[in-house]
Amino acid sequence: MTSHQSTQTMKPATAAKKLGVYLEATPAEFQEGVVSRTELHALQTDPPQWLQDLRANGPHxxxxxxxxxxxxxxxxxxxxxxxxxxxxxxxxxxxxxxxxxxxxxxxxxxxxxxxxxxxxxxxxxxxx
Structure with a gap:
């Protein structure tokens, strides 16, 4: 019997909190989807321009x-x-x-x- 490992995901609000950004200021596709742990890690290690701008300028x-x-x-x-x-x-x-x-x-x-x-x-x- 093989074990099936599902991908852990989180709500956008949780991901925004972990990234230290204000959810309402994030792009619509971020707010409307779910974020996997892999995607969160990618956002943390190589943040896209929108995330860099939010962290630098806010709103925080x-x-x-x-x-x-x-x-x-x-x-x-x-x-x-x-x-x-x-x-x-x-x-x-x-x-x-x-x-x-x-x-x-x-x-x-x-x-x-x-x-x-x-x-x-x-x-x-x-x-x-």
């Missing part, structure tokens, strides 16, 4: 916007940023450096410090 999904601004996704929401932003809009926000962005960056820095502290504490505990 919230996780990418948050990362580029150095804040959490929740911090974006508290700052009133709920829509995808282009690279140009992100750069403008960085230049403007509004009070909410300064505050959220400080919060994120504290979260990172606390994460490091907990990690070190757990490492010490495990070393004993």
């Amino acid at each position: 999904p919230r996780p990418v916007v948050a990362n580029k601004l150095g804040v959490s996704i929740s911090g974006l929401a508290r700052g009133g940023v709920t829509e995808p932003l282009t690279t140009e809009q992100i750069d403008a926000l960085k230049d403007e450096n509004p009070e909410w962005l300064q505050k959220e960056r400080a919060v994120q820095a504290e979260v990172r410090k606390e994460t490091v502290r907990i990690k070190e504490k757990n490492a010490e505990k495990n070393a004993e």
Whole structure:
């Protein structure tokens, strides 16, 4: 008896998330089809022009916007940023450096410090 191995596929939304792009900005054929793991790997290793342009200019999904601004996704929401932003809009926000962005960056820095502290504490505990 031979085993039949089916090709694993994913929805376009999942593939867009893995690629770090905003689904609604992708080409129609990408949005309407399914993406196999092989196709996803090909997109990651040799991205077509549309993917390179999206990654460079946006619009970017919230996780990418948050990362580029150095804040959490929740911090974006508290700052009133709920829509995808282009690279140009992100750069403008960085230049403007509004009070909410300064505050959220400080919060994120504290979260990172606390994460490091907990990690070190757990490492010490495990070393004993």
